[in-house]
Amino acid sequence: MHKRNRAPSTDESTVKLGSPESPHRVKKRKLLDSYVSESPFPEFPHPTPSEAYAVLDILSKAYPQYATAPVALDPKFASNSAATCGNTPNVIDSLIGTILSQNTSGKNSSRAKASLDATFGNFAAIASSSREAVVEAIRQGGLANKKAATIQNLLKSIEQRYGEYSLQHLAEAGEDGQKLSDEDIMKELTSYDGVGPKTASCVLMFCLGRDSFAVDTHIFRISKVLGWIPSSADRILAQAHLDKRLPAEVKYGLHVLMIQHGRTCKGCKKSGTTAACILKEFLKGIKASKSL
Structure with a gap:
């Protein structure tokens, strides 16, 4: 896996994805930019x-x-990221677990995540499968149609942007030895449709510490x-x-x-x-x- 020093700017991401930002994404970005240094x-x-x-x-x-x-970010203690608020070392897995935990009980989201993992096994399989197959895998977690679309679109966007299913650059130090700031990570995560400030904050807290x-x-x-x-x-x-x-x-x-x-x-x-x-x-x- 190749190293990245930083997340791309929103403009860079937009060009690479080949489509303009959605109005909702623009609104999220402007809102976050407004309150980097002070409270609203x-x-x-x-x-x-x-x-x-x-x-x-x-x-x-x-x-x-x-x-x-x-809790220490140890994979053996974080096999189901939907059950632990995204507490897992893998950033994408943390995002998916947090998305599945929205608007449902912990028991239902945990079952949905376990079913998703058992059915597909890896991010590429989830992204390339039919929408109906993903919906069926996570149905017990509630809002399956919406969550399946969010998860598949998220994975496809990440692969289009970086050429792989990975966001581990958000957890790693760059070649200069520095890690990205909280603000830069928040901007990166919320640049994806379906990832709001709450979901991004959970990843910051439980996955990235x-x-x-x-x-x-x-x-x-x-x-x-x-x-x-x-x-x-x-x-x-x-x-x-x-x-x-x-x-x-x-x-x-x-x-x-x-x-x-x-x-x-x-x-x-x-x-x-x-x-x-x-x-x-x-x-x-x-x-x-x-x-x-």
Whole structure:
């Protein structure tokens, strides 16, 4: 496999792929470029570092089995990237696993990934097979038609761009000994149709070991409950904001723990519920202390 010093620029990629960027891809790129150096809400003061550490402490005590350091990127512990949020040394496999994990349960996405691997065995076979065959292989993961199209188009684009099914240059140092920046990797990953900031951030965090903060539906909802994002924020802007505000060393832990809390806590899933929520109790305590 030949070495690459850097990812191509978007213009270079477009020329090599032989087609103009889609409007959605252009929108993603412009949005990411806008918030490389600062939050989309620079005047919004939350979360503060102390708030982030406080929530990390609360959730770590509530879910001690998930309060761990990042798992080592060892292939024998990451045979199914859909079951581990993309925790695998192979960048493309991480992308595929993350795509399959979208909008479904961990059990269903894991089964879909295992079926995909057993059916095809390698990236070239997935890319060259019929759409119907890929859909059938991942059907149990939900949204099979959409995910099959995303995965096949992703693989074909990578092969057209680089002449091989590999994105390992994103994990390796170039000839100058330097690795690509988080921003450059994010631009590369989101240049592919169907790969949004959340998916790219998961790859950065779980595959490449970078300090990134992916925002899924659970984290988005909980961040609103905590008052960590403005009411006007959508998920992409929320991720851009939180990635700038949160201390690097808490990003991995908060991501894992907030998702677990979102999956299990009934008290913060619906407004107006009487069910208990440890984070809502935390907020009540802050409000009470301010009123004294």
